Amino acid sequence: MPASSIRVLFAFENPLPSAEADAEVFLTTARYLAPALGRAALHVPVRPGQSEELSVSLAMPVIGAWAPLKPAILRHFACGATLVWRRAFRQAEIVYTRNLWVAWMAIHFGRFVVFDHYRPWPDQIPPLQPWLRRLMTHRRFLLNICHSQYTLEKYRALSVPEGKLVCIHNGFEPARMARPLPVGEAKRLLGIPPERKTVVYTGRINRRKGLELVLQAARALPDLQFLLVGSYGDGPIEAEARDLPNVTIVPWQAEEALARYIHAADVLLIPPSSRPLLTFGSTVLPLKVFLYLAAGRPILAGNTPDLRDVLRDGENALLCPPDDVAALVDGLTRLTQDTALAARLVEGARKDSRSLTWAARAERIARAMAARLDDPVVTPPGGWTRRERADWRRRSLGWLRHVLRSGNPVLPPR
Numbered sequence: 001m002p003a004s005s006i007r008v009l010f011a012f013e014n015p016l017p018s019a020e021a022d023a024e025v026f027l028t029t030a031r032y033l034a035p036a037l038g039r040a041a042l043h044v045p046v047r048p049g050q051s052e053e054l055s056v057s058l059a060m061p062v063i064g065a066w067a068p069l070k071p072a073i074l075r076h077f078a079c080g081a082t083l084v085w086r087r088a089f090r091q092a093e094i095v096y097t098r099n100l101w102v103a104w105m106a107i108h109f110g111r112f113v114v115f116d117h118y119r120p121w122p123d124q125i126p127p128l129q130p131w132l133r134r135l136m137t138h139r140r141f142l143l144n145i146c147h148s149q150y151t152l153e154k155y156r157a158l159s160v161p162e163g164k165l166v167c168i169h170n171g172f173e174p175a176r177m178a179r180p181l182p183v184g185e186a187k188r189l190l191g192i193p194p195e196r197k198t199v200v201y202t203g204r205i206n207r208r209k210g211l212e213l214v215l216q217a218a219r220a221l222p223d224l225q226f227l228l229v230g231s232y233g234d235g236p237i238e239a240e241a242r243d244l245p246n247v248t249i250v251p252w253q254a255e256e257a258l259a260r261y262i263h264a265a266d267v268l269l270i271p272p273s274s275r276p277l278l279t280f281g282s283t284v285l286p287l288k289v290f291l292y293l294a295a296g297r298p299i300l301a302g303n304t305p306d307l308r309d310v311l312r313d314g315e316n317a318l319l320c321p322p323d324d325v326a327a328l329v330d331g332l333t334r335l336t337q338d339t340a341l342a343a344r345l346v347e348g349a350r351k352d353s354r355s356l357t358w359a360a361r362a363e364r365i366a367r368a369m370a371a372r373l374d375d376p377v378v379t380p381p382g383g384w385t386r387r388e389r390a391d392w393r394r395r396s397l398g399w400l401r402h403v404l405r406s407g408n409p410v411l412p413p414r
Contacts, residue, residue: 003366009092032362118147120154126395171358172290186264200265210273272302294353316348
């Protein structure tokens with residue numbers, strides 16, 4: 001079936017507008033994917049009077065969900081429970097969602113489902129495994145679009161059929177990097193001496209991002225200027241950075257201003273920490289990776305399983321062992337002193353970025369959806385072995401102990 005004849009209802013469960021990465025991924029994908037489809041609409045909780053404005057910006061009809069904006073748990077439940085009564089739901093062939101509850105409701109009310117999410121749920125919340133397996137082996141569950149091979153492998157281990165799994169990386173907006181500034185000019189605009197070497201991080205500033213490691217490196221490298229861009233207030237990282245003259249904390253920036261900071265970088269940094277993935281599970285291939293690749297600046301990051309999906313050591317980035325301050329210091333020293341190495345990494349990154357745009361992502365998704373509609377039935381796998389059930393019980397008990405001890409519902413990977 002050609003994608004141009006498919007009728008899709010995008011279902012997003014959080015209110016808009018939102019600066020969260022999940023909203024950016026879902027809405028940008030929907031905006032680029034919609035023109036390739038026969039019909040598209042968005043179902044989302046909105047404040048009064050917002051539907052028309054969103055319809056114009058997204059170039060598709062927006063249907064306000066019958067759901068309260070708060071509390072979040074009630075909003076999520078209402079989005080799924082009321083979606084199936086809407087005319088747009090009855091007119092759609094596919095419900096495209098990142099919400100498991102919405103996916104379950106859509107399937108049981110007769111619609112095909114495409115699920116698009118970055119989290120490896122089978123590993124992070126093991127008690128869900130039997131239900132996830134039943135959901136994703138249902139004949140009307142078309143695709144699980146994983147944002148990384150790392151996540152895909154967790155569903156493969158759950159015996160979700162291969163035909164329902166696809167890894168399609170996120171992307172970036174080329175227009176954001178269309179007018180690059182020379183590094184010296186960008187520094188001048190920010191009040192930084194052109195000869196001063198700079199290390200730039202962009203993203204939320206909190207303990208979940210591994211920034212403590214960066215502050216330790218800053219103490220060891222007083223000749224480098226560290227710019228941490230994305231502060232939302234006065235938190236622990238901001239407090240710890242106050243006594244470091246070579247660390248500047250910058251509030252969250254809009255797109256145009258953010259590009260100026262990126263172009264002022266001698267090194268673009270993704271903190272080489274295992275904590276975002278292994279402790280919190282909240283970062284699997286962060287969006288900044290794709291923007292950094294196109295920025296024309298060398299990238300330093302940690303050699304972690306998720307980042308290795310896209311970043312290759314010595315080819316398009318410099319990867320160092322995670323949680324190792326000495327390795328981070330050495331990597332920053334190399335990239336700020338070895339111009340040949342920096343230039344080689346920049347060239348490799350730019351080359352790879354050409355296939356990692358939002359438009360390219362939408363094209364891949366459209367092809368995958370059309371192919372799966374032509375062949376929607378996949379034979380479910382057999383039942384679990386005794387060993388698999390025992391492993392599930394053990395993991396579920398471990399998850400319960402982890403929740404009771406830490407209060408964090410996400411179990412670190414094995």
